[in-house]
Amino acid sequence: MDRFVASAALVCAAFFLAGCGNTDSSNARSSQVDTIAAVNNRAPAPPSVQRLTVQRFAAQPSDPAAPKGPTRATIRGVTMETLELPKYEWDVTVPTQAFFTAHVGLRGESPEPPAGAAAHFSVTAEQPGAPAVTLVDVEVTAADKGWVEVRADLGPYAGEQLRLVLTSTIAPAEGPIRALWGNPTVASSARREGVPVVLISCDTLRADHLGCYGYARDTSPNIDAFAKESVLFEDAVTPETWTLTAHLSMLTGLDPRRHRVTANTNLAEEIVTLPEILRDAGYATGGFTGYGIWLNPARGFAQGFDRYSTPPITRHLFKTLDHVYQWLDANAHAPFFLFFHNYDSHSKFKESDCVGCDLPYYPPRPRFLKYASELTEPPSLRAAGRLQATDLLFAAIEGKESLSKEEIEYMIALYDDAIRGVDEGVGKLFDALKERGVYDDAIIIVTSDHGENFGENGQFLHEHVYEGSARVPLIIRFPNGKHSGKRVPKMVQLTDLAPTVLDLLGLQGPAMDGESLMPIVRGEREPRQNAFITRLEYASVRTNEWKLIRNTETKSEELYRIESDPAETVDLIASAPPELAALRADLDRSLSEVPQTPVGSPTRPLTQEEIEALRNLGYAADIE
Known part of the structure; x- marks a missing residue:
């Protein structure tokens, strides 16, 4: 015994x-x-x-x-x-x-x-x-x-x-x-003091498609209202334009090259996550996701969570919210950390039981169709014999398909309607927190793992490091609306989330790549000057003014002055401005760094259903 x-x-x-x-x-x-x-x-x-x-x-x-x-x-x-x-x-x-x-x-x-x-x-x-x-x-x-x-x-x-x-x-x-x-x-069961923490990740959400970031369409009334009570970071970037690694950077405060998670390697057990630290500090911890392959618990996401809930592949956010509400009912009396992830603005693959999943994008429910309903669907998008959904976009990246202006406009309208559905779900979560009396007391973060490209620089999906995929929304509401209405124009990073939460709660954690955003919010110092962004063979070093992109296989480079050219329309690499040498040195240093953090175990073999789903979602390069 x-x-x-x-x-x-x-x-x-x-x-x-x-x-x-x-x-x-x-x-x-x-x-x-x-x-x-x-x-x-x-x-x-x-x-x-x-x-x-x-x-x-x-x-x-x-x-x-x-x-x-x-x-x-x-x-x-x-x-x-x-x-x-x-x-x-x-x-x-x-x-x-x-x-x-x-x-x-x-x-x-x-x-x-x-x-x-x-x-x-x-x-x-x-x-x-x-x-x-x-x-x-x-x-x-x-x-x-x-x-x-x-x-x-x-x-x-x-x-x-x-x-x-x-x-x-x-x-x-x-x-x-x-x-x-x-x-x-x-x-x-006695109500206990402590600051609740809510991390909301809206997968594949471009910052510039939200009203609070200046978008013309009314895609996000709930998030926009939330932003008025919060601090909005105008220029937040992801360390990698990929669901798996970006989310683990949120939860560890480490760049992907240091948490070392790949499609074939899990998070090392020795690496401590934010939910682990909070649970050790007495928090109830719950994680609920809309996607089950890259956010699989065995990859390291379940570390520190009392309850970690995922679907086999996908589920829309309203189904996920049902699980969240039940968990909140049991834990709202205590300090808690809630991680709520939704996948509804991500591109679709042809699931047999999913309405609209033969289109590149589609909202979680048909009633959210607004902007797409104002346009005529191009018949070619679902033409017999043509690739559909994400397969079509992936073929467009490879030059095997071309998309007309009308097709791209309709696709963007569908994406915006998907955001409308996500926004309503996020608003319902805000309401649930208010009904349980914890909204005003909580630290609430709304962000995304990466954005999405819609033909800019010939790119679709998020297979590159261009701004459409690299920039993400980041909005933080502090308890009782402190600092509400403040906007931070300088660049910050997703790796800053975990150290910011720990700083606010007065807790210590292991060394992290990110830094607390609180001194920046209080105007005590400037953010870090450089960000390192990767995806597949592409690597980039970015500052508030410049962005250098390198193809690590061909060694070709692009240079953009994003301060005045945020759409990356004019490549300045041939002009070799004085700043180029320092950018190259920073990029070389990042690419040559040998991480000292431990390497996790190999992942389990994917099932055939998972392999097919990943290929249909454009992730073939990550599993081959």
């Missing part, structure tokens, strides 16, 4: 097992589990941020060669930290208004459990000299199809030492069955 020890602080280990996607992230392990002492090496929370009185298990395998950190498993698209032994003993100190909560579930090899599979889960409370009290007694079967939440009141034990005994018994069945405990937790 193994013994676990936990403290009143979060003790969840900060590592995630790599190599598994929408299946199990545990890898084969010994059933032995070492005793884990509650250790938190990070700085204590400042007085303004009280820690949740939360206790969690953190299980390390006995084998020193086994992967670091607790096991994780995914059931029906929801990933949690898991325990898997017939019996656990857990000594806890019970806070006031306390409750025990966990999720329990079954997995098979497929990963669905075989029909007829069942397991019995129980939790008893034990104290010296007193009879054991049953707190949880539940049977879970294959028919439950997902995690089942269990909960028990610990109020009568407030202030006392208590041993919780968790047991699981698997009923005989055909084929292997695993009985899993997801995130066993002891917490208090």
Whole structure:
């Protein structure tokens, strides 16, 4: 029988097992589990941020060669930290208004459990000299199809030492069955002080297609109203115009060349993420995405999240929001970190159950069609025998297809209508935060991983580092609307998000490439002068005035004075202005740098369905 020890602080280990996607992230392990002492090496929370009185298990395998950190498993698209032994003993100190909560579930090899599979889960409370009290007694079967939440009141034990005994018994069945405990937790239902943090990422959202960034069309009334209460950064750029790496830069504060995640390599378990730091500081953490391949939990995204929910491939934001609302109902009383990602302004691929997905862009629901409805759809966009959706745009990049002016105009109108749908969903999330009384108190960030090109410089999608793909919106609302209405014109970067949040909360983290934006907001200093942006064979160094682009394969270069030519229409490389030498030196230095950060494990092999979806979305170069 193994013994676990936990403290009143979060003790969840900060590592995630790599190599598994929408299946199990545990890898084969010994059933032995070492005793884990509650250790938190990070700085204590400042007085303004009280820690949740939360206790969690953190299980390390006995084998020193086994992967670091607790096991994780995914059931029906929801990933949690898991325990898997017939019996656990857990000594806890019970806070006031306390409750025990966990999720329990079954997995098979497929990963669905075989029909007829069942397991019995129980939790008893034990104290010296007193009879054991049953707190949880539940049977879970294959028919439950997902995690089942269990909960028990610990109020009568407030202030006392208590041993919780968790047991699981698997009923005989055909084929292997695993009985899993997801995130066993002891917490208090009392409302606790602390600043909620909400990170909203609207995938593939161009900054200059929002009203608050000067766009003529009324695509974003909710985001525009939000921007008036916030600080708007007029010139934010991504480190890479790619969903996978840009989002991990948001969550780690590291440039892609230092977090070292690629299509074939996961985030190293040693690299600490923003949700891990916040969870160690007493935050409830939840991540909910609209895309499941690049944002797969095994790639490192689930690190630090109590609950990380993804679809098999895609889902529209209103479905994702349903999961968000349920999670907020359970966690709005506590300091929380919410990561909400939507994928609805991304280009489409031909999903059989998706209306409009044979077009390059389409809103999450047909009722958002406005600007496209004002135009006549060019019949050629869905002509028989012609490539459709993202395939058409990718062929246009390669010169295998050409798009007429009318086709591009209609495509942009569809994209703008998709933004209208995203804006309504984001507005509904704002309303949900207000209804739960946390909107005014929260740090709320609206941004994107990259933009999109619509024929500029012969480019579509986001396969290059031109401004249409590199510039992103960045709008931050501070608690009680502090600094509202301020606009920052100088360039900032997505890697600045994590250090900014930590600075605001008074928390310490590991060394990051990004810098806190707070001194810039307060007018105390200027932002960093240079940004390094990559995509495939393209690399760029950018300043507030200049942008040098290099094809690392052909060594050809382009130079734009983006301060006066933001559309990158005049290539000045032949004129060799005096600034070129310094830009080249900076780019050479970035490309030659040998990162010292650890490399993660290889990714699991993609399924045929995932490969087909990635190819249809224009990501063939990333998987070959």
